[in-house]
Amino acid sequence: MTFTLSYVARSEVGLVRKNNQDSAYVSPTMLMVADGMGGAAAGDLASAVAVSELRDSDGDFRESDMVEVAAGAIGRANARIRDLVAADPSLDGMGTTVCGLLFDGERLAIANIGDSRAYRLRDGHFERITRDHSWVQTLVDDGRITEAEALVHPHRSLILKVLNGQSSHQPDLEMSDIKVGDRYLICSDGLCGMVTDAAIEQVVGGTDPDEVVTELIRIAYAEGGLDNITIILADVVEDGEPGPVMVLGAATEVDIESAGEKSEDTRPIPVEGEELADSQARELTEQERYQPTTRGRTAAWVKVVLGIVVPLLVIGGGLFGWYSFTQTKYYVGEDNDLVAVFRGVPDTVLGFPLSTVLEVHNTHVSDLPLFYQEQVRDAIVAPSLESAQATAEELRSKAQQCIAQREERARATSSPSPSNPAKNPSESPKATPGASPSATPSSTPSAQPPGEC
Known part of the structure; x- marks a missing residue:
């Protein structure tokens, strides 16, 4: 049986940010959110690149391996981000999450890297179907903090995997079954980073999808609206009309091609003498290939050195990359x-x-x-x-x-109290039942409301 996705999508700047660094793409066969970050305020560029590559990969997936399609599109987006950074070093540090679904009418493929999320509501049961690649998520998984504590943890913005041009950061990709009546929510952390899953669950089951999205945005604003908010809500239906193709957020404004024009081939043009040197070097390499070596006598210590140096280089490189991030x-x-x-x-x-x-x-x-x-x-x-x-x-x-x-x-x-001048000023007023405006507060500092001095 072939199904259809009926969906609603919105992307908003929020109450604090000056621009929208989220991007989204929705079509009858693909629902994707990308949340850009970092690097000379170029998070909008990174998310737009991801959505552009995903959009170019969209189509009829009935004869395709959707996991391979998603992997290819995300890989190309990652390579394009790497090329942009190489061409313009001021973009170094930019990156983007990617989270969403590919759909062929009968099956779903789920793709995720970063801390945007996908949820599913099925038969009244609401669950998260992606896992955050973040430091606080590891603490939640270990039972060291709760989900509510993760929302206010000082390191909640530290993402361990993100699409930023590094080949070591690979997305999670998997297939999933679908049922008529399933509802999918895909969002950036402007929602799920502000609001608990329990609070989202209370809203997500509403009968009117537009009202559900409006209410989700409202509760995100109620928690401060500190980040861009992008939400896709999709229902699996029978015999429905295909929805419109839409691009939202930064991807509608960023000119990726103009950013690419900064790329210049800065390699020096070899002069005649340099060409001769290159030729001699290649000739020497060919001679070395056939010369006898002492490989047998040196292989043992070479293996020992490589066994020590290579792991140290890998660890050092990883630490340097993490520190840079x-x-x-x-x-x-x-x-x-x-x-x-x-x-x-x-x-x-x-x-x-x-x-x-x-x-x-x-x-x-x-x-x-x-x-x-x-x-x-x-x-x-x-x-x-x-x-x-x-x-x-x-x-x-x-x-x-x-x-x-x-x-x-x-x-x-x-100041002396003028409340009863007829009495002797030296007399202390007697205590009366009830609260007194001058009574010493009995609350401890930890019980004070946030604005109490």
Whole structure:
């Protein structure tokens, strides 16, 4: 039996970001979300490249291996990102997630790399069908933190696998069965990084898909709307009309070809003498191929050296790549009781810090409400430098409010009460039942609301 996908898709900038770095592509046979990040604000370019390659691979998959199609498209997108970075080093660090489905009318192929997600609602059971390639996901898998804690973890933005031009980062690809009535939700972390799966489940089963998407965006905004929000909602139906082909988000605005024009062949043109040297080198190589060697006597120590050096080079290269990736991150933390903006992540490796101070603001952490003091000391991760600076400015405003509240309380405490001038000023008023405006609060600091000073 052949089925049809009925779908709704939307992509929004959110409440904080200045531009949309998400891209999406939907058609009767493909539903894909790409969430761009990093690299000279070129996340929009990376996600647009991914969607462009996926769109070019779309078509009638009934006679195709959909896993191979997805792997090929993602591989070409990865290679194109690598070429763009090589042509323009200022793009170094850009990358994108890719998450979505390929559909041939009877089967689904699921593709995922990064921390965008795909969910399925089947017979009332809601479940995530992709796994985040993130640091906090490993902590959740190990039982060290809960899903709710992962949403506010200081390292929640650290992604372990992403489409960024590195061949070592391979997507998860698998086939899946389908049933009439299945509902699929594919989204960027502007939704799933802000809202728990339980909260999404309460909304996703609504009868009107448009209203479901609107409500999902609303609850993402209610949690701050800190990131771009892209959502695809699709139902498996019988005998339905094929939906429209749509491109959403950054892919509708970014000119990939113009970015590619930055690529220039910078290889030097060989002169006559250099051509002769190349010819001699090739001739020498051919001679060396047939000369007797001492390979038998040296093979043993060569194997030992390679067995030590190669693993060290691999480990060193991996650590360098990971460190380079951490330097595309930002957070707001404490520097000698002052609010500061840092580049990197708030960790150390063998005593070596993975962050550096970019800006120190004239806001004392001790002037903040206790809730915000704890947040700053734990580090508030920001998706970009601009976002970190905005967070620091918001903290400055919170500190000023606290200072004003404390000064007002101090003035009120030092002034005599004019409430009953007929009584002897030396007499203390008797306690009366009920709460008193001047009563000492009984709540502990940990029980204070976030804005309490």
